[in-house]
Amino acid sequence: MTEIFTRIEHSRTADEVVQQIESLILEGVLRTGDRLPGERELARQFEVSRPILRDALKALEARDLLVTRHGGGTFVADVIGQVFSRPVIELISSHRKAAADYLEYRREMEGVAAEYAARRATADDLALLDEIMARMDAAYRADDFEAEAEVDVEFHHAVGECAHNIILLHTLRSCYRLLSEDVFQNRLLVFALPGAREMLLEQHRAIHSAIVAGDPAAARKAAMDHIAYVERTTAEAERAGDWQRVSRLRLRQRTEPGPQQKD
Template structure:
């Protein structure tokens, strides 16, 4: 990841390289940097120069030295909304539709760009995640399927090679990880949905692999439309089941009187 600095071996050159690694998403929030000795060797700079660079990065709140040893990339993915707004949205289901509208647009754009810009390693990563999804599906590991679902969408965002889009998506997916808008495992508990969603992810990956931005966009939009409808149906089914449960209780209540 780190490259030798051939000339102008200054602290500014080190700062610039590490900043670009963070900006391009190669260094993530929470990643630990190599030890001072190893990092200085990889960069080809003296340890005093490296210390000056790390101090600058720390002053800019990009890295932090943690108690117990080690230097880490700071938590750089800020929330889209404040905690108060997130709580507010979670209490009002009318906002869920707006959430899917947002995701439909931004993820379709990411898939389209990925079809144009994805590097061979991006394609390999998508293919690998998809294979893991198939294996989790075969063994009916719902938790693994749900986690891999999120990994897949992260990989598509990274394959788009757009810095602003990448960090926006990461912030968006942080909310999804918290289950604010919907519980992924709830979707995967529906047998038909598990198979359908797997096929949809395969279609997105195939379009990106084939370099077809139109097909990638359409596959992404169709996926979000399906998830929105499937979750709505699951919610309605839960309501019907709750009502049926109440009806089963009615005769017992009547007898007790």
């Protein structure tokens, strides 16, 4: 892992170590599942004694921000999953209106995130966006639907990070968690619609270009237009799926012999 921890001014307590790790989690630098360096390396980066470091890690673990796996190291705990409880996630997944509400909410939030990103993105933020766009192009050329869907989510993650607003960042992350856990089972159907992959790629390029250009209004419009398109194509994909299901049943009913026709 790249060194992201900085030297702690000489202190007799673990408080400063705790505060630095807390800030890295809150700012989205450390994500759920990220593994921290080993104890010796971490103590070196912080320039603190190992007893002080252990106290800090224990304090963070007691607050459910870190988790230690026996023989496997120390990791950032699942702090995002707590935004939507498991019962709520199950309710969302079983009610079709929730999917529409989810996209409606995302349309507004993605617009704000893109606008802020155009105002606030640093050179390092833009370098990360460039790298993600390059991988999105590669997935498109490879006709890899699943890779495209994964990079799609990562792109929106990055835009949320470029916005440099902690509340917006974690709110959006909780939304993307629903995608990564396949709460909305039809998300890959959109990529199968004629012309959809090309359109989605162009929309992501438009968001990226507006952020790079530092144009907040264009970035907001591009992001909202993108989610509005996803709303329309999701509904279209669902209708097409229903039509296919009904037509398949109709064909089966009319061509397969019924019980009374069998010998």
